[in-house]
Amino acid sequence: xxxxxVLNYYGHTHVSERRKATLGRDVRISPMASFAxxxxxxxxxxxxxxxxxxxxxxxxxGRIVIGEDTMxxxxxxxxxxxxxxxxxxxxTSQAMDESDTIIGDDVxxxxxxxxxxxxxxxxxxxxxxxxxxxxxxxANAVLAGNPAKVVGSxxxxxxxxxxxxxxxxxxxxxxxxxxxxxxAAASVVPGQAKRHYSIDMPQMALSGLSExxxxxxxxxxxxxxxxxxxxxxxxxxxxxxxxxLYATFTRLYLExxxxxRDFQENDMLELSSTLQRYGASFFFGMHDLRxxxxxxxxxxxxxxxxxxxxxxxxxxxxxxxxLVDPDSVPSVAEFPxxxxxxxxxRGTEPAEAIFECEYEIxxxxxxxxxxxxxxxxxPTIFDLCFEKFEGKGFLIDYSTVSKDLYYYTNSExxxxxxxxxxxxxxxxxxxxxxxxxxxxxxxxxxxEVISVKRx
Numbered sequence: 354x355x356x357x358x359v360l361n362y363y364g365h366t367h368v369s370e371r372r373k374a375t376l377g378r379d380v381r382i383s384p385m386a387s388f389a390x391x392x393x394x395x396x397x398x399x400x401x402x403x404x405x406x407x408x409x410x411x412x413x414x415g416r417i418v419i420g421e422d423t424m425x426x427x428x429x430x431x432x433x434x435x436x437x438x439x440x441x442x443x444x445t446s447q448a449m450d451e452s453d454t455i456i457g458d459d460v461x462x463x464x465x466x467x468x469x470x471x472x473x474x475x476x477x478x479x480x481x482x483x484x485x486x487x488x489x490x491x492a493n494a495v496l497a498g499n500p501a502k503v504v505g506s507x508x509x510x511x512x513x514x515x516x517x518x519x520x521x522x523x524x525x526x527x528x529x530x531x532x533x534x535x536x537a538a539a540s541v542v543p544g545q546a547k548r549h550y551s552i553d554m555p556q557m558a559l560s561g562l563s564e565x566x567x568x569x570x571x572x573x574x575x576x577x578x579x580x581x582x583x584x585x586x587x588x589x590x591x592x593x594x595x596x597x598l599y600a601t602f603t604r605l606y607l608e609x610x611x612x613x614r615d616f617q618e619n620d621m622l623e624l625s626s627t628l629q630r631y632g633a634s635f636f637f638g639m640h641d642l643r644x645x646x647x648x649x650x651x652x653x654x655x656x657x658x659x660x661x662x663x664x665x666x667x668x669x670x671x672x673x674x675x676l677v678d679p680d681s682v683p684s685v686a687e688f689p690x691x692x693x694x695x696x697x698x699r700g701t702e703p704a705e706a707i708f709e710c711e712y713e714i715x716x717x718x719x720x721x722x723x724x725x726x727x728x729x730x731x732p733t734i735f736d737l738c739f740e741k742f743e744g745k746g747f748l749i750d751y752s753t754v755s756k757d758l759y760y761y762t763n764s765e766x767x768x769x770x771x772x773x774x775x776x777x778x779x780x781x782x783x784x785x786x787x788x789x790x791x792x793x794x795x796x797x798x799x800x801e802v803i804s805v806k807r808x
Contacts, residue, residue: 370387370388370389370390370391371388371391372391373388373391373392373394374388374391374392374394374395374396375394375395375396376396377396377397377398377399377400377421378398378399379398379399380396380397380398380399380400380401380402381400381401381402381551381553382396382402383402383403383404383405383406383427383619385404385405385406385619386402386403386404386405386406386407386408387405387406387407387408388407388408388409388410389407389408389409389410389412390409390410390411390412390415390434391408391410392410393410393411393414393415393416393417393433394408394410394416394417394419395416395417395418395419396419397418397419397420397421397423397458398421398422399421399422400419400420400421400422400423400424400425401423401424401425401551402419402425403424403425403426403427403428403429403464403551403619403621404427404428404618404619405427405428406425406426406427406428406429406430406431407429407430407431407432408431409430409431409432409433409434410432410433410434411433411434411449411451411452411470412434412449412451413434413449413451414451415433415434415449415451415452415453415454415470416433416453416454417431417432417433417453417454417456418453418454418455418456419431419456420456420457420458420459420460420476421458421459422458422459423456423457423458423459423460423461423462424460424461424462424549424551424621425462426461426462426463426464426465426466426482426551426621427464427465427619427620427621427645428464428465429462429463429464429465429466429467429468430466430467430468431454431456431462431467431468432454432468432469432470433451433452433453433454433470433471434449434450434451434452434470435449435450435469435470436448436449436450437449437450450470451470452470452471453471454468454469454470454471454472454473455472455473455474456468456472456474457474457475457476457477457478457492458476458477459476459477460474460476460477460478460479460480461478461479461480461549461621462480463479463480463481463482463483463484463621464482464483464621464645465482465483466480466481466482466483466484466485466486467484467485467486468480468486469485469486469487471487471488472486472487472488472489472490473488473489473490474486474490475489475490475491475492475493475494476492476493477492477493477507478490478491478492478493478494478495478496478507479494479495479496479507480496480497480501481495481496481497481498481501481504482497483497483499484496484497484498484499484501485498485499485500485501486500486501487500487501491503493506493507494506494507495507543578543581543582543628543678543681543682544578544582544627544628544629544681544682545578545626545627545628546574546577546578546581546625546626547623547624547625547626548570548574548623548624549621549622549623549624550621550622550623550624551619551620551621551622552616552617552618552619552620552621552622552644553618553619554618556622557618559614559748559749559752560614560618561612561613561614561615561616561617561752562613562614562616562647563613564613564732564733564736564753564756565729565732565733567607567613567642567649568605568728568729568732569729570624571605571607571638571640571651571653572602572605572653572728572729574624574626574638574640575602575626575628575636575638575640575653575655576600576655578626578627578628578636578638578682579600579628579636579655582628582630582678582681582682583674583675583676583677584677584678585677587600590657590674591674591675592659592672592673592674592675593673593675596659596660596672597659598657598658598659598672598673598674599657599658599659599672599723599725600655600657601655601656601657601658601760602653602654602655602728602760603654603655603656603692603695603759603760603761604652604653604654604691604692604695604757604758604759604760605651605652605653605654605728605756605757605758605760606651606652606691606755606756606757606758607649607650607651607652607753607755607756608649608650608651608754608755609647609648609649609753609754609755610647610648610649611647611754611807612647612752612753612754612806612807613647613752613753614752615646615647616644616646616647617644617645617646617647620644620645620646620647621644621645622642622643622644623642623643623644624640624641624642625640625641625642625643626638626639626640626641627639628682629682629683629684629685629689630682630683630684630685631684631685631687631688631689631692632684633673633674633675633676633679633684634656634657634671634672634673634674635654635655635656635688635692636654636655636656637652637653637654637689637691637692638651638652638653638654638655639651639652640652640653652691654691654692654695656671657671657672657673657674658670658671658672659671659672665765667762667763667764667765667792667795667797695759698759698801699759699761703773703775703787703789703798703801704775704776704787705775706773706774706775707774707775707776707777708742708773708774709771709772709773709774710738710741710742710771710772711769711770711771711772711793712734712737712738712769712770712771712772712790713769713770714726714764714766714767714768714769714770716766718730718733719734719766720766724766725763726763726764726766726799728758728760731758731760731790731800731802732756732758732802734770734772734790735772735788735790735802735804736748736804738772738788739774739786739788739804741772742774742786743784750808751784751806751807751808752806752807752808753804753805753806754783754805754806754807755803755804755805756802756803756804756805757802757803757804758800758801758802759800759801759802760799760800761797761798761799761800761801762792762797762798762799763799764792764799768792768793768794769792769793769794770790770791770792770793770799771790771791771792771793771796772788772789772790773788773789773790773791774786774787774788775787775788775789782807782808783805783806783807783808784805784806785803785804785805786802786803786804787801787802787803787804788801788802788804789801789802
């Protein structure tokens with residue numbers, strides 16, 4: 354009987370009400386969201402509505418309008434009607450005051466915020482977690498508190514932004530952007546970028562954040578900052594003689610707190626990234642990923658390559674792009690320590706292997722759009738081989754805490770790879786591996802990983 358009541362309540366507050374709402378294209382709504390008077394609810398293109406959000410329009414004329422690309426985090430209350438509370442009669446028997454609640458385009462509303470009737474939130478505004486908002490909010494304003502007050506702007510980087518340094522495996526110094534203010538927005542400044550997400554099924558694996566998705570997203574935002582700096586689409590990048598250039602990742606390090614499975618479904622996620630360069634060829638990305646109960650810092654390093662022999666992946670050689678506006682992302686004076694550590698490791702032979710196995714490349718998964726072994730396929734290849742080494746179920750029992758990947762060369766899609774484990778350390782909760790991949794055909798070492806996973 355209780356189960357039937359629950360289903361009836363869900364059908365009344367979500368299913369039947371949602372059918373009354375006016376929805377744009379590619380709107381994503383958590384099945385845990387609830388609606389009232391949804392005939393007065395308008396949700397525009399690509400909006401995202403998180404878990405346990407309540408969208409209560411007025412029973413008469415009070416509308417709720419949610420703009421394009423707006424994200425509303427879990428447990429947010431948005432209403433367009435409120436009971437009067439005059440003396441002399443119960444509140445429930447009094448009339449309601451109704452007023453349109455308008456939320457603009459590209460607005461981000463954090464966990465647990467309350468948007469009261471008549472609020473008008475301008476395009477690009479950010480509402481901090483737990484804020485209570487009434488009245489008008491200027492475009493691009495950042496608000497926090499109860500009552501909500503302006504604490505910043507998406508158009509100006511907060512003075513409290515700092516560069517924090519953490520130590521990774523092998524005493525790797527990782528520099529990442531951290532922000533004291535509430536989440537900011539996607540930046541149009543060269544060498545800076547921000548993205549916001551709701552963690553849904555495409556971003557998830559094994560009840561947490563998908564490592565495969567994370568690597569692809571880090572690579573994409575790194576590449577986005579580079580192409581914006583070079584003022585060219587990726588397909589048109591070339592050197593001075595017209596040879597096409599390809600982005601080549603050389604190292605990617607990430608450190609997760611506590612672990613990937615502590616990111617939860619419907620969490621709101623912010624990725625903040627900055628870019629620096631050394632000369633015209635080496636680019637270093639610093640990334641800070643934050644959600645309600647977990648976080649991640651990462652660093653990416655890339656250069657450019659061109660084909661020495663057309664169509665032969667093993668012939669890639671270094672390339673240098675033409676800089677249109679060099680000052681928009683200034684070059685650092687000294688080669689960063691992150692790059693020096695890469696060079697040192699590449700020049701050092703790994704310890705003797707304690708395990709090895711073969712891996713056959715799966716072209717539909719492992720090969721990217723230009724025919725090269727995809728940098729984001731390496732973590733999966735390593736993990737599949739670690740499962741062979743540790744035994745079936747290892748990847749279910751353990752979740753990534755940190756991963757330090759070194760990329761040295763590429764391979765043909767038909768090549769057989771050799772996976773080798775060079776060390777294994779274990780304590781009560783974590784296992785740390787170092788491993789490498791090589792081409793079977795010529796024995797060339799293609800890459801290495803230092804992987805730490807926690808139960």
